[in-house]
Amino acid sequence: MHFLSFTPILLLQLTNLPVLHAAKWTYTGQEGQQYWSKHYPYCGGSFQSPIDIESELLRFDPTLGPVEVQNYDLSSDEQLTLGNNGHSVQLSLPHKMYISSLPHRYTAAQLHLHWGSTSKPAGSEHLVNSQQYAAELHVVHFNSDKYPNMSMAVDKSDGLAVLGVLIEVGEFNPAFEHFLKFINDVKYSDQRVQIPGFNIRALLPVRLDEYFRYDGSLTTPPCYPSVLWTVFRNHVTISHKQFLALATTLYSSHTQDSTAVPLNSNFRKPQPADSRVVLVSFKEADESWINTGLLVPILVGSALGVVLIMSLICCLIRQKRAGPRQDKNKGAGYNIGEKDEYGSRV
Numbered sequence: 622m623h624f625l626s627f628t629p630i631l632l633l634q635l636t637n638l639p640v641l642h643a644a645k646w647t648y649t650g651q652e653g654q655q656y657w658s659k660h661y662p663y664c665g666g667s668f669q670s671p672i673d674i675e676s677e678l679l680r681f682d683p684t685l686g687p688v689e690v691q692n693y694d695l696s697s698d699e700q701l702t703l704g705n706n707g708h709s710v711q712l713s714l715p716h717k718m719y720i721s722s723l724p725h726r727y728t729a730a731q732l733h734l735h736w737g738s739t740s741k742p743a744g745s746e747h748l749v750n751s752q753q754y755a756a757e758l759h760v761v762h763f764n765s766d767k768y769p770n771m772s773m774a775v776d777k778s779d780g781l782a783v784l785g786v787l788i789e790v791g792e793f794n795p796a797f798e799h800f801l802k803f804i805n806d807v808k809y810s811d812q813r814v815q816i817p818g819f820n821i822r823a824l825l826p827v828r829l830d831e832y833f834r835y836d837g838s839l840t841t842p843p844c845y846p847s848v849l850w851t852v853f854r855n856h857v858t859i860s861h862k863q864f865l866a867l868a869t870t871l872y873s874s875h876t877q878d879s880t881a882v883p884l885n886s887n888f889r890k891p892q893p894a895d896s897r898v899v900l901v902s903f904k905e906a907d908e909s910w911i912n913t914g915l916l917v918p919i920l921v922g923s924a925l926g927v928v929l930i931m932s933l934i935c936c937l938i939r940q941k942r943a944g945p946r947q948d949k950n951k952g953a954g955y956n957i958g959e960k961d962e963y964g965s966r967v
């Protein structure tokens with residue numbers, strides 16, 4: 622298994638470190654991400670997330686089957702807690718939801734989002750070939766075969782599995798509306814509201830068989846390298862209005878604070894891939910050359926080829942018209958052959 626092959630080393634490292642005390646952190650400014658490692662040493666360590674998922678890092682793995690999730694279709698009778706934790710909007714998930722397609726059962730704990738701002742809409746954490754999307758959904762699960770709850774699993778190298786969904790602005794998404802319509806009730810940090818359950822599966826892309834898989838970390842302090850990441854290849858959309866609701870409604874400050882601090886652009890910058898590979902569950906013809914500098918040379922080459930073939934046809938027609946003279950000059954066929962060979966080399 623490629624899956625967390627570094628387990629023994631990390632388990633040692635994680636258990637030997639002192640308990641970390643909570644410190645406030647932000648995405649920009651005095652406590653911004655470049656300073657996270659001062660209070661949270663793992664943030665400056667290895668196996669950090671997110672990453673830019675670039676073609677050079679990819680390796681097809683034929684053993685990666687479709688992601689399978691169980692009991693994601695929640696009844697509206699079930700109450701979920703939607704909250705603002707000052708860093709994101711988070712929805713608690715019942716423990717009956719789990720991922721069944723990994724070597725251990727990974728039980729759902731919560732989902733949350735990362736997003737951009739109205740002036741800079743790009744706010745996903747993972748990038749694909751350096752492209753950043755408008756937002757990203759993380760559905761967080763813990764290894765319930767080995768750990769009793771999220772807090773016991775969060776710092777273990779095989780503790781967590783997160784499903785990442787890249788979000789673009791486009792069509793209205795009715796599934797996201799199930800919780801976005803309540804975000805006015807959690808404008809300020811530490812506010813909560815109970816909302817009816819809905820089908821969580823509908824937040825994921827239709828295809829769960831195409832994804833990127835790698836070993837990484839929490840994308841927020843304390844940045845434990847405890848996450849088996851699955852980032853789906855296919856994106857989902859939310860409407861411009863839905864994106865605006867996300868980007869303009871929430872504050873990272875508390876109700877009673879004198880200055881309201883907007884909660885947006887809550888994404889961590891891509892981290893070094895180092896020696897990591899990203900496993901890919903899908904294989905297909907590489908069409909990336911279309912977007913590279915190869916396109917123009919290929920078009921010019923083809924155009925030259927067409928011109929050569931045209932001139933050859935012209936030559937042939939002329940020789941035919943020349944009639945009897947052609948018989949005397951059989952060598953013409955040989956000359957044409959030479960040109961043909963040259964033409965094919967272009």
Ligand SMILES: *[C@@H]1O[C@H](CO)[C@@H](O)[C@H](O)[C@H]1NC(C)=O
Pocket residue numbers: 769770772773
């Ligand atoms: C998690 O499990 C441990 C060990 O059983 C327990 O001590 C702790 O109180 C639990 N934490 C929560 C938040 O339930």
